[in-house]
Amino acid sequence: MRYLLFYLLFLTNILFAQTTVQIAKGWQLMGLPEQLNDMRLFNHKDVQIIWSFDAAAQSWLGYASDSTVQTKITDAGYGQLSSLKPWQAFWILSNNTWTAALHTDSAIPTDPLNTHLELYRGWNLISLPSKTVVSADFFDEMTVWKYSDEWQVHSNTSLPFPSINEISVSEGLWVKSTEDQTIDLNEKAxxxxxxxxxxxxxxxxxxxxxxxxxxxxxxxxxxxxxxxxxxxxxxxxxxxxxxxxxxxxxxxxxxxxxxxxxxxxxxxxxxxxxxxxxxxxxxxxxxxxxxxxxxxxxxxxxxxxxxxxxxxxxxxxxxxxxxxxxxxxxxxxxxxxxxxxxxxxxxxxxxxxxxxxxxxxxxxxxxxxxxxxxxxxxxxxxxxxxxxxxxTVYPPTTLCEDLRVQMNTIAETTIVSCDFDYCNLPDTPEYREYKALAQDYTDERCYQYNYDENGKAWKYDYENPIxxxxxxxxxxxxxxxxxxxxxxxxxxxxxxxxxxxxxxxxxxxxxxxxxxxxxxxxxxSTHTYYASLTSLYLVSRQYPIYYHFDQYREQQTVYQFNIDGALSYTGRGFVDGRMLSQYSMSEYGGALRIATTSGNSWSTIGTDNALFVLKSNQNEELETIGELHGLGKENETIHAVRFIGERGYVVTFRRTDPFYTLDLKDPTAPVVAGTLMIPGFSEYMHPIDENRILSIGRDADSSGRATGLQIQL
Incomplete structure (x- = not known):
């Protein structure tokens, strides 16, 4: 049974989010997906002690809010645990189940592409530093132990324990590394x-x-x-x-x-x-x-x-x-x-x-x-x-059932018109006892249960479906x-x-x-497709996309497959922004050119129209070897793209149509070769010969309003 329940509430009209973590009674191996610069979160009446492991020194660190217990920890020769990194797991002993509220500006790291796991040679006590789920094979040949009711293991050797299938955020892990290394979670995942x-x-x-x-x-x-x-x-x-x-x-x-x-x-x-x-x-x-x-x-x-x-x-x-x-x-x-x-x-x-x-x-x-x-x-x-x-599972506690009985008893003699999990009654003597019980009912999260004809609490076990x-x-x-x-x-x-x-x-x-x-x-899932004589490129806009209250970042994944002979996987890469269509891509000289737009014309951060040049390497990656940013005027987006040999043509638009000619002779240093400002915008460009382009689009007035069909040569 999984004891941790994370609730990530994205509130679109405020500048912060709240994550609540339910911490179970007894010993629990866990982690938190954010940096804690102090241990105030654990100054709770139900927390007895916390232990973590310093992998760099291969030694234990302890923390207790009770100064007497903390003194015993340090007197025994253990260091004091004063902070926790997002990837640092810990053992915690609690007297009862309780809920910790994490107030943070985002449950996603400020730089979502720079989320790292630090591993040292030997044993490491870690957890995933961001809200995700990965397979145990993420750790390759390393030995990994996970505890949740029972020990599970990921190892090349045969051990008499169940295998780890998946690893989620907040789950603590023992990982044995053969060397010091830093793993970029998003890149590796x-x-x-x-x-x-x-x-x-x-x-x-x-x-x-x-x-x-x-x-x-x-x-x-x-x-x-x-x-x-x-x-x-x-x-x-x-x-x-x-x-x-x-x-x-x-x-x-x-x-x-x-x-x-x-x-x-x-x-x-x-x-x-x-x-x-x-x-x-x-x-x-x-x-x-x-x-x-x-x-x-x-x-x-x-x-x-x-x-x-x-x-x-x-x-x-x-x-x-x-x-x-x-x-x-x-x-x-x-x-x-x-x-x-x-x-x-x-x-x-x-x-x-x-x-x-x-x-x-x-x-x-x-x-x-x-x-x-x-x-x-x-x-x-x-x-x-x-x-x-x-x-269906029946929880071992009877607290919610007792609260429900007491509330029903009062309701039989008092006019109470509210649900168990919501009660907006006046603060008068005849209602105070009921309101106090209703508050306890909510605090104990009793609303998560159904109740049978005998008043017994039960719920569906969504973690263990059949x-x-x-x-x-x-x-x-x-x-x-x-x-x-x-x-x-x-x-x-x-x-x-x-x-x-x-x-x-x-x-x-x-x-x-x-x-x-x-x-x-x-x-x-894939959404855009382009093929050359030798390669097939498939683009997914589903992974990864990150949202942040102060910034919006969109990425697309490009997968390359060899189709010249037997099918084979070449690699994958990432580009910021979104593509317009298959014409946003073109392969030339073994390199893939891609034109994208990031942001929206109506957003406060504006737009960035860019060109990326990707090339496959020996590590099954499409590496960015060249890029060009800043195409178009403020808040303009790409409306048409065409690549022909060593040239590229890009049209951006909001009010007028900047027509850009790109020099792509050097794939590592693409540059703008020329710009033409014309009214309206193009939606499709077709090569006539090496020096002429036929464009089909819409004419527009000075405010950017489209007025009719426009064909230009």
């Missing part, structure tokens, strides 16, 4: 690691779902896998004659691509002769030709009929293969709309006999895709689902087999566990025959 076994991987996912603040408790019915039909023929009855000579055109535009050679999805594709376009309203894909359109013939040459309720999300056409990604309407009473999308690959080499080669069902939600030389790269999200039941059913990992059904997309050695997860339990999976399909190739996954 965000690192990705794989797993030694399927059991360890699944246990990690279970813990993530349990720890997430808003876990999804869904009911999992039968996640049926649809077996695809093979070689379905689509006859041409009722369509225009496909035997007409079809000419190839050379001056037709295709899907707008950010990077040459990296195909992006569309709902209209052509191969120079035939045009394939989606008709969502009538649930079909129509096929016509440039020849027919030129001749004024608009009746489709051929059609592919979709299922009722099937909605096409993306489509590709390469090497006589039409790849269609869609969501089919499926609804189960218990399950609701399942996490599932579909990939159908058609052989369109002969327009007269279009055949369905493969139909694949993939668990998860489709997010994005790319195609390079016939290899389809799919990005999907999956949300692990667990159905819990919570056992798993009724679970669906933790996504699967793919392709042809006649089912594939597990998550594997321990290719599933990357952070040590930080108190975040959304989304799983992002990258899968590759050979569209020539529809065969599944491989997958790689990581735990984290």
């Amino acid at each position: 965000s690192k990705l690691h794989t797993f030694e076994s399927e059991e360890a991987m699944l246990e990690y996912i279970r813990s993530m779902v349990k720890n997430h603040r808003y876990p999804y408790y869904g009911y999992i019915d039968d996640w049926s896998i649809i077996t695809p039909g093979d070689n379905t023929d689509f006859s041409s009855d009722g369509f225009s004659d496909p035997q007409t000579t079809i000419e190839t055109v050379s001056d037709a535009t295709s899907t707008n691509l950010q990077e040459e050679g990296v195909d992006e999805s569309d709902i209209l594709k052509h191969d120079g002769q035939h045009i394939f376009f989606v008709d969502q309203e009538n649930a079909r894909i129509n096929i016509t030709s440039f020849t027919n359109i030129s001749a004024g013939e608009y009746t489709p040459l051929q059609q592919i009929t979709l299922e009722s309720g099937q909605n096409v999300s993306a489509m590709y056409l390469q090497n006589n293969r039409l790849s269609v990604i869609s969501k089919k309407y499926e609804y189960h009473i218990l399950e609701g709309d399942p996490q599932k999308f579909h990939l159908d690959i058609y052989d369109v080499s002969d327009i007269n006999t279009i055949k369905l080669l493969t139909s694949t069902s993939i668990e998860g939600d489709y997010r994005e895709s790319r195609m390079i030389q016939g290899k389809l790269i799919l990005i999907s999200h999956f949300y692990p689902q667990i159905t819990y039941e919570y056992p 798993i009724v059913s679970e669906h933790l990992t996504p699967k793919m059904s392709t042809k006649d087999k089912v594939v597990e997309l998550l594997q321990p050695k290719t599933f990357y997860a952070p040590y930080k566990m108190d975040q959304n339990a989304d799983i992002t999976t990258i899968s590759t399909i050979d569209t020539a025959d529809g065969n599944y190739l491989e997958s790689i996954s990581f735990l984290g």
Whole structure:
């Protein structure tokens, strides 16, 4: 049972927060996530003694508010404990359970990116210095002991104790380090690691779902896998004659691509002769030709009929293969709309006999895709689902039950119109006894309990849920087999566990025959996607984001994966601010350029429009090797970005449109090469050649109010 309950109350209209810590009766090993410069917090009638361990000197320190006890501690040769660092744990002996109120300007450190654990060679008595949860693997090869009703251990050797699965703020730890070292908690917690076994991987996912603040408790019915039909023929009855000579055109535009050679999805594709376009309203894909359109013939040459309720999300056409990604309407009473999308690959080499080669069902939600030389790269999200039941527990104390009986007795003879946990009665003699009891009822937190028909207090044990059913990992059904997309050695997860339990999976399909190739996954939600010929970059805005009453800091995480050959994880990095779209990123010369905006135009701290240049190193990190800040005028934000070779183009706006040209020849020292002030703003920029940019946006008046469409060259 976990004895510590932290309540972090963020009050948006005041400049401080309060954290309350419930300290249990008896001995307890714990820590506090903030600096204590003195020990006044523990000058409490119920505190007998506190012990901590000075790892640098490998000696004990003691504190007691009773001067007689303190004298005995120092006379015995122990040092006096006079302060506590955020990462310093301690043993405390209390006569009764009591609540300590910590008044602080924030429960988050002033510098949230500089939260450190100091470890010395030998044994260390520590706790996590900020409000988070990490897996025990955070400490790598070190031996770690944790006590909560019983001892638990994290160790490479086999010991007859339960293993530590997770470590939370306020939990005290014994950690044995082989060297003096300082660990950056936030930097280390965000690192990705794989797993030694399927059991360890699944246990990690279970813990993530349990720890997430808003876990999804869904009911999992039968996640049926649809077996695809093979070689379905689509006859041409009722369509225009496909035997007409079809000419190839050379001056037709295709899907707008950010990077040459990296195909992006569309709902209209052509191969120079035939045009394939989606008709969502009538649930079909129509096929016509440039020849027919030129001749004024608009009746489709051929059609592919979709299922009722099937909605096409993306489509590709390469090497006589039409790849269609869609969501089919499926609804189960218990399950609701399942996490599932579909990939159908058609052989369109002969327009007269279009055949369905493969139909694949993939668990998860489709997010994005790319195609390079016939290899389809799919990005999907999956949300692990667990159905819990919570056992009921009866507390050992009868104090709340006694208070409730006394209050009910008074209420039977006195008109009392208030709840047990809230009573706003006049301060008159007939109500004073009841009000005193009601105050005790609140102070003892009796409102946390339910009461049965016999007046016995009970509550749900949310710390120890019982798993009724679970669906933790996504699967793919392709042809006649089912594939597990998550594997321990290719599933990357952070040590930080108190975040959304989304799983992002990258899968590759050979569209020539529809065969599944491989997958790689990581735990984290992603929102923006960019691909070069060799790398895929996925951006998450969920971790880490820090809020502070005096400052607001926003960061995004960038994950890089190699897609040139076998899938592999390259590394991750961080940039301040938020990106506008995929065009905010571009890879050139092995470096990734990113344009971001921090802050908001309406905030008191203003905005910062910046460029960051990241490059992977040997430690699975995307290291910032160059940056440029201060683009735009005061409180302006980025509205358009485009990178072309060694140049970058950025448009910021609030009232007028500063158009910046960036010189990126030296990735370690990007500079502004030129600035153009024009009214309105651009929302999209398209390269015409190396010296001309076409911009599409809005015209605006002197106050910044948009007035109409604007196209500029």
